[in-house]
Amino acid sequence: MNQYQLTKLAKRVGFYALIAVVMIYAIFPFYYAVITSLKPSSELFTVSYWLDSLDFTNYITIFSQGSFVRAIFNSILVSVSLVTIALLLGITASYALGRVRFRGRATVMLTILGVSMFPQVAVLSGLFEVIRGLGLYNNPAGLILSYTIFTLPFTVWVLTTFMKQLPMELEEAAIMDGATPWVTITKVFLPLMWPAMATTGLLAFIAAWNEFLFALTFTLTDDQRTVPVAIALISGGSQHELPWGPIMAASVTVTVPLVILVMIFQKRIVSGLTAGAVKG
Amino acid sequence: MTTQSTDSAPAKGRLAKAGYRGTKVRRQRVRAAWLFLAPMLVALALVAGWPLLRTFYFSFTDASLSDTAGAAFIGIENYLVYDDGAWYGLLTDPVWWNSVWNTLYFSVVSVSLEVVFGVIVALLLNAEFKGRMLVRAAVLIPWAIPTIVSAKMWAWMLNDQFGIINHMLMGLGLIDAPLAWTADASLSMWAVIMVDVWKTIPFVALLVLAALQMLPKDCYEAAEVDGIHPVRVFFRVTLPLITPALMVAVIFRLLDALRVFDVIYVLTSNSTSTMTMSIYARQQLVEFQDVGYGSAASTMLFLIIALAVVIYLYLGRRQLGVDQ
Numbered sequence: 001m002n003q004y005q006l007t008k009l010a011k012r013v014g015f016y017a018l019i020a021v022v023m024i025y026a027i028f029p030f031y032y033a034v035i036t037s038l039k040p041s042s043e044l045f046t047v048s049y050w051l052d053s054l055d056f057t058n059y060i061t062i063f064s065q066g067s068f069v070r071a072i073f074n075s076i077l078v079s080v081s082l083v084t085i086a087l088l089l090g091i092t093a094s095y096a097l098g099r100v101r102f103r104g105r106a107t108v109m110l111t112i113l114g115v116s117m118f119p120q121v122a123v124l125s126g127l128f129e130v131i132r133g134l135g136l137y138n139n140p141a142g143l144i145l146s147y148t149i150f151t152l153p154f155t156v157w158v159l160t161t162f163m164k165q166l167p168m169e170l171e172e173a174a175i176m177d178g179a180t181p182w183v184t185i186t187k188v189f190l191p192l193m194w195p196a197m198a199t200t201g202l203l204a205f206i207a208a209w210n211e212f213l214f215a216l217t218f219t220l221t222d223d224q225r226t227v228p229v230a231i232a233l234i235s236g237g238s239q240h241e242l243p244w245g246p247i248m249a250a251s252v253t254v255t256v257p258l259v260i261l262v263m264i265f266q267k268r269i270v271s272g273l274t275a276g277a278v279k280g
Numbered sequence: 281m282t283t284q285s286t287d288s289a290p291a292k293g294r295l296a297k298a299g300y301r302g303t304k305v306r307r308q309r310v311r312a313a314w315l316f317l318a319p320m321l322v323a324l325a326l327v328a329g330w331p332l333l334r335t336f337y338f339s340f341t342d343a344s345l346s347d348t349a350g351a352a353f354i355g356i357e358n359y360l361v362y363d364d365g366a367w368y369g370l371l372t373d374p375v376w377w378n379s380v381w382n383t384l385y386f387s388v389v390s391v392s393l394e395v396v397f398g399v400i401v402a403l404l405l406n407a408e409f410k411g412r413m414l415v416r417a418a419v420l421i422p423w424a425i426p427t428i429v430s431a432k433m434w435a436w437m438l439n440d441q442f443g444i445i446n447h448m449l450m451g452l453g454l455i456d457a458p459l460a461w462t463a464d465a466s467l468s469m470w471a472v473i474m475v476d477v478w479k480t481i482p483f484v485a486l487l488v489l490a491a492l493q494m495l496p497k498d499c500y501e502a503a504e505v506d507g508i509h510p511v512r513v514f515f516r517v518t519l520p521l522i523t524p525a526l527m528v529a530v531i532f533r534l535l536d537a538l539r540v541f542d543v544i545y546v547l548t549s550n551s552t553s554t555m556t557m558s559i560y561a562r563q564q565l566v567e568f569q570d571v572g573y574g575s576a577a578s579t580m581l582f583l584i585i586a587l588a589v590v591i592y593l594y595l596g597r598r599q600l601g602v603d604q
Contacts, residue, residue, distance in 0.1 A: 019404060022419065023415060023419075029422075030425065045441070047443075089320045093320040095316060100309050102313050119582060121541065121558040123328060124561070124574075126335040128571075129331070130327070132348075210426035212427065213562070217566055231432060232428050232542075232545070244436050254429065255424075258424045259424055262417065269420065273487070
């Protein structure tokens with residue numbers, strides 16, 4: 001083996017070592033959470049890198065608590081309703097912004113961008129008043145309403161960039177046939193927008209599933225909470241005796257569906273994220 | 281505008297051309313556009329515009345959480361008030377200025393680290409190798425994990441007595457005794473930064489990767505033919521070309537970092553060594569029930585973030601201007 005081949009080999013080894021480091025760094029915390037969640041409480045406080053046996057006590061513990069099951073239900077309810085509403089409002093708004101030229105369009109786009117950059121705390125007291133005024137405090141409907149502040153601008157923004165890319169001819173044909181804008185959206189654009197809607201819907205779902213500040217502030221009782229709040233508020237006898245086993249079991253339970261979604265829709269998520277940022 | 285005959289057949293036939301302004305179809309489309317935008321604009325006004333105005337208003341009142349309607353106007357007393365020989369109010373509160381400093385420190389350090397590591401990961405993923413898709417999917421995992429969950433996972437790993445991080449560091453001989461990562465005031469900010477960086481590298485990496493994949497191949501071929509060192513190629517060719525994408529990634533991340541709340545709330549709760557503007561404002565608003573004072577903090581937070589964005593965009597435009 002000569003000098004050139006040796007350096008080439010060294011480079012390859014170095015490259016794959018670096019890849020391995022990145023992989024371990026990305027996966028290890030989640031892997032460790034899974035391991036912890038499958039340990040009996042007696043073994044919890046001895047550090048180990050793998051499992052000798054499986055123990056599902058922690059999972060049984062959290063699922064036998066009605067409040068955690070209820071929190072999962074609330075999270076699903078909030079996220080799914082929010083995605084539906086955001087897509088419905090988003091698709092019509094993105095048609096208006098992406099396909100029609102009218103005065104004030106740039107202002108609307110800037111407003112949307114501005115709202116998407118809002119710090120949530122800045123509206124907390126005002127939004128609290130609105131939600132209480134509408135009688136939605138401690139109610140998942142209040143969360144659905146408040147979450148539109150970050151999902152709606154994002155959905156509209158990404159769908160608009162996708163909408164702009166569709167060819168003009170499609171719409172011209174529809175106009176020639178005398179189709180109204182509503183018919184144009186539902187019959188011409190909707191079938192073509194499904195992939196984009198799946199992407200934005202997925203991203204909106206993840207954002208809603210993970211939200212914490214509003215969920216913490218606008219709910220009060222255990223049976224109205226969403227999973228992030230439920231997990232954050234799991235507590236033991238004292239500050240120093242957190243039940244780590246059940247916490248990790250709950251964490252793994254709510255994360256596994258997301259990880260599977262990300263694995264399946266990896267390409268879509270990447271295209272949605274970059275459409276929202278790079279092309280915007 | 282409407283001088284053109286609106287109902288004649290030829291007008292309809294010409295709409296494909298750019299000059300269809302003022303036709304019936306066009307007016308119908310513009311009307312429909314506003315109709316379609318209306319629900320979204322109403323929703324945004326209800327959850328963003330109006331609450332923001334109310335927050336501004338509350339910051340000049342003595343509103344409390346249990347009674348926001350009966351709030352009385354008290355001028356700028358929440359911000360600054362002179363009483364009996366001393367100044368009081370938000371602007372004189374050292375805890376507030378400490379949280380402003382913490383927020384800025386956290387944002388600058390974590391975003392810088394994310395950009396550096398994000399670019400490195402993006403460069404790795406941009407190379408052709410077997411299993412690239414698998415690695416890309418694995419890298420996305422931290423991004424998909426809810427912030428609360430990642431904070432809890434790291435809190436467990438950083439646990440002072442039973443945490444695996446202390447175990448590893450002691451095994452490697454780097455430390456003699458376990459460190460109290462989240463409780464020790466000098467370490468907790470770094471613990472928070474560590475978790476935030478872990479969670480958001482994927483986002484930066486993906487944006488940079490998208491930019492890398494759009495770069496023209498011929499520059500690199502030319503550089504290779506000329507035998508220029510890859511590091512030099514990176515700083516002279518790649519970096520300038522991906523700067524616009526990096527700028528976008530940085531502004532998104534910066535806006536997120538400046539309003540950081542959940543990771544800190546879970547990891548270190550209300551400890552002053554990591555208290556940020558969002559934590560401070562929410563504590564005043566919800567835990568102390570002082571809506572007036574808390575709204576003043578929220579308003580200041582909003583202004584500080586707006587100022588940061590303006591400064592960033594101004595510097596960024598000059599930076600980009602130089603590159604062109």
